[in-house]
Amino acid sequence: MGVLVSNDSRLLVQGITGRDGSFHTHLMREYGTNIVAGVTPGKGGMVIEDVPVFNTVVDAVEKTGANVSVSFVPARFATSAIFEAVDAGIELIVAITEGIPVKDMISVMRFIKDKGARLIGPNCPGIITPGECKVGILPTTVFKKGRVGVVSRSGTLTYEIVSYITEAGFGESTAVGIGGDPVIGTRFVDMLELFKDDDETEAVVLIGEIGGSDEEVAARYIEETDYPLPVFSFVAGRTAPKDKRMGHAGAIISGGSGTASEKIKALEDAGVLVAKLPSDIGKFLKEELGEK
């Protein structure tokens, strides 16, 4: 029972007929995810990977009771797909798509606020509740059912760090990549809140990177709420040159804010142990939570 998705999640795949959509539908089903429907306009009636395809999300929801969606829809149509999912009553949307214009995301987030849904991403690897269900593109092999909550702005770096968590004998309650774009649906603080109330999570690993101020905001939250769980962190980009865009739009350092050193300082001031190397995370966990 993860904090976002579980065996009860009834997943809808938006863009199921595309290359990535069908490939990952296969992998997600293989992992045990309950995929009840796919949507691609004009492909209604098809069956892909044993999943019935619908023309519209509203149709799919009506006929299958889908309550979570994952979207592989290309950037130019991606916000429309999110709007559609939210409007059809989907409670949780995971947008894998990268390259969505920020202005479009601003509109989407306003809409989501109105309708009370939750978005993960865009430009993110998705969510996994190890042993139960995967919504997204994360490679399942590194994950193991356990009690560490993982939240990350990165994709592959998440897998890297999770591999050390798992290697150290721990496992993950929920691991989620929230995406690195400037405008995203769910931020560190939101995940910290969910983990706080989760009986199955006993520590949190927060994987940050340069750009923005989400790490600082999270640090403030941890300090102000006297956060009940131990939090460990790694921040990527300590050696990144200033003012360079490192791969995705979120990772810009400009002026005096958004640098790794500031983020690390803020986190450390809030009592968070910040790792210098990804492998440190495994060591921290062992030291703080005891050998498993």
Add this chain to the structure above:
Amino acid sequence: MGVLVSNDSRLLVQGITGRDGSFHTHLMREYGTNIVAGVTPGKGGMVIEDVPVFNTVVDAVEKTGANVSVSFVPARFATSAIFEAVDAGIELIVAITEGIPVKDMISVMRFIKDKGARLIGPNCPGIITPGECKVGILPTTVFKKGRVGVVSRSGTLTYEIVSYITEAGFGESTAVGIGGDPVIGTRFVDMLELFKDDDETEAVVLIGEIGGSDEEVAARYIEETDYPLPVFSFVAGRTAPKDKRMGHAGAIISGGSGTASEKIKALEDAGVLVAKLPSDIGKFLKEELGEK
């Protein structure tokens, strides 16, 4: 204590320095309305009719605690004035202005829904709580404190009918002109709800006219809720030619809906006594509520 405004209302006049604004500020104060501020951009610091003028509503609210506004701002700037009042936390806005484009009102109403304020009008005469306070342009002489709630889509026709209510020995708890435009802030049903819960109202007079379907909606509401107060009505435009615009945008009959006869039938079917002549309203009240 009216259902909309009372001695506790702290009124702000938007467009106070204009011809109508200053004239009616004088009349409203004369009637006893507690006018605490006026707003005209660029006239901040002035005093009109003993009322301090501010540049912005937010300033006025901050400094005077105004909670109700009445707007005499010309049509082209009128929606901006409503947005401003709502944004500054004004709970009740009365828009006297006529000629506001419908599209602008659609935006305003969306905003009001978000913010939880109430709008009366536009293109309306305003509200009076006889003996306490007047917000708008209604001539006070015909009104008398009493227990009949009056709601009307018209202006002068309201005064006409109220004069019969008063003449018949009754008075009004609250009388409100909600305006005749297609898009208005408060409709018959909203007022019926307020009157229902008001201890000081024992009957309602509903003054309708051709166009739209608010009378039919009100009739349905009365029937479905088994409305606890007696309702009397007059509908103007029985002899109006079809498809002609009678003075304001709301009064269009087109196709098979919006005619006076349909409205009268709907109201009568809901148990409402509908008057043929304005003077009938006085007679109805006497017959139903007894001589006063």
Add this chain to the structure above:
Amino acid sequence: MKIHEYQAKQIFKKAGILVPEGDVATNIEKAISTSEEIGLPVVIKAQVHVGGRGKAGGVKIAKTPEEVKKFAGEILGMDIKGLTVKKILVGKAIDIQRELYLGVITDRSTNRPVIMVSTEGGVDIEEVAKKTPEKIHRFTVDPAYGLLVHHAMNLAFKLSSDVKEVREIASTLQKLYKTYLDSDASLAEINPYVLSADSNFYAIDAKIVLDDNALFRHPDYEEMRDLTLEEKIEHEAKEKGLSYISMEGNIGCVVNGAGLAMTTMDVIKHFGGKPANFLDVGGSSDPQKVKNALHFLLMDEGVRAIWFNIFGGITRCDDIASGLLEAVGEMEIELPLVVRLTGTNEEEGKRILSESSLDIHFVRNMEEGAKAAIRLSEGGG
């Protein structure tokens, strides 16, 4: 403001909606040259501000140059429900495969725009609404977000299952909604929206009703105004701040407020009289308006008595009285005058009139006024 089909089509065309080639004509020669340009067959359609022109014979298909000449000649000058046809639209005839309905209207009950679509195009949509309401699909637009792509797609999937068609219809719906917004329309409608035999979609008929209150934002629409004589008078009155509609009767009414003005007519009829007009001098008070009002009243030679029914609010009775005095000084008014003044500055108004030398029949209320006006209009004293 109503505009003609050909004008609405110009607006739609600018918005990227496909309309059949064609042009407006006011004479047979232009109709012929247009038909030569676009090629036969053509549809010739009367351009009048009234429905039911098809049934009245105002729409004809011409397959030969002779027929163009014949039908254009027949339709130009035709009388449709009292209106003379002065313009025709000559448009390329489209081979029809399917007819749909697309429309956007302002919905008063929700204060929002509503999109309506139906597979039953080409017929009166209100009839469809009555007989087979399940065939009309409605969607209320949230103005904070507009008509989003998936809204348009969901509606379009109700009309077709071919995704190419669906995308085309959805795209047109978005253009239609944008047109509705950009033009400040209260109605924008394509009926029928046609899938042609060669698989293109056309707006075969087009209707746009513009919001009069918003015309100040669209000075370019002013030239689209095409008024009948009667409408011209109403429009002229409107420019002077008056709402004036001429009727058949003989009692000229000057009233303040639309509701009261309608009620004045209702009461006159109730007592057996005939109002000559609806006339609302509006809310704001101005003696000049009274003069203008009398000017319009006196253009109507059928008027036998004039009734001022004024309940002052924002309108001041003294302003009305002064206006009336001034008007009488300038115009020759020999008709009997019934005056009812109540409300703001009532005493002052009555005093002004009493002190004049005018022969005025003062009444205390509307019913007395109606009765007096009827009596006087019938020659009574």
Add this chain to the structure above:
Amino acid sequence: MKIHEYQAKQIFKKAGILVPEGDVATNIEKAISTSEEIGLPVVIKAQVHVGGRGKAGGVKIAKTPEEVKKFAGEILGMDIKGLTVKKILVGKAIDIQRELYLGVITDRSTNRPVIMVSTEGGVDIEEVAKKTPEKIHRFTVDPAYGLLVHHAMNLAFKLSSDVKEVREIASTLQKLYKTYLDSDASLAEINPYVLSADSNFYAIDAKIVLDDNALFRHPDYEEMRDLTLEEKIEHEAKEKGLSYISMEGNIGCVVNGAGLAMTTMDVIKHFGGKPANFLDVGGSSDPQKVKNALHFLLMDEGVRAIWFNIFGGITRCDDIASGLLEAVGEMEIELPLVVRLTGTNEEEGKRILSESSLDIHFVRNMEEGAKAAIRLSEGGG
């Protein structure tokens, strides 16, 4: 994408914001002719994508034709923070009465646009934010309604008490916000926004940063792209789906994912090595990308070792391996290769490489990889 001041001013001018007359010049002759056209004095400003050009001597006021010639000559070709000035803006000098700051940025913490205004114009706004934060007034725009008139007026009243000025500032704020939206900017800024001695408002400096993800909507902006050699390479890489940034070091890195790529650099440095680049082959898997990545790596002659650090997710290890094999087949690669493959299709990828004749140093994890790459880059075996 960053654009130059003169380009931002063109966009602002189109949006109806007043900018001083002027033109861009790439040589002294054009600078002189422009100054003759618009009249002296003129301001000559270096057009480079870097801040602090004023302090570096890249902004000069010329009062005589001689000074125009002199300053244009000095600034053209000047080196500012490593960038050579190739363009200058020659603009009419404005007699300044007051300097304000107006800006719109996307606020990541609220997911909404924020308007910022200040009476402290003409200076570094981040300095103002640090030293006198009370002098910066912020307003977060609700995207459902946009920047409404009263929002703009309320902000403008913070900058002036003269209602004429207030209306002008408010109007500019609305144009600035519209520009921000219409151009898909992440930042649109006027600093300073100047009240001139003759009481006009001018955008004296202009800054717009465009959202790369939205450039497909603005094909006309493509010609505004003005890249340094380094940026050109990055841009070329981007067009091939790669994120590539050249650095000073000697270990060429090929990584999938931005976070992992940054961490790869961090880890190399941690162990005392020097990364030659940041290189993210992106999420989607494609052997061609690996070839392209090696192409960029090999352009850098300082590279002494190549390290593939791949953690497969959406990227498949076998695709990476195939791409590497193909690339080696086509290009001559004599540099030592360190390979770390983990994740999706890991075994398959390793098998492909093992079966080849390549001399590959396989490592199990990132830290091992960093150490191996460092050793090899220093000539170790």
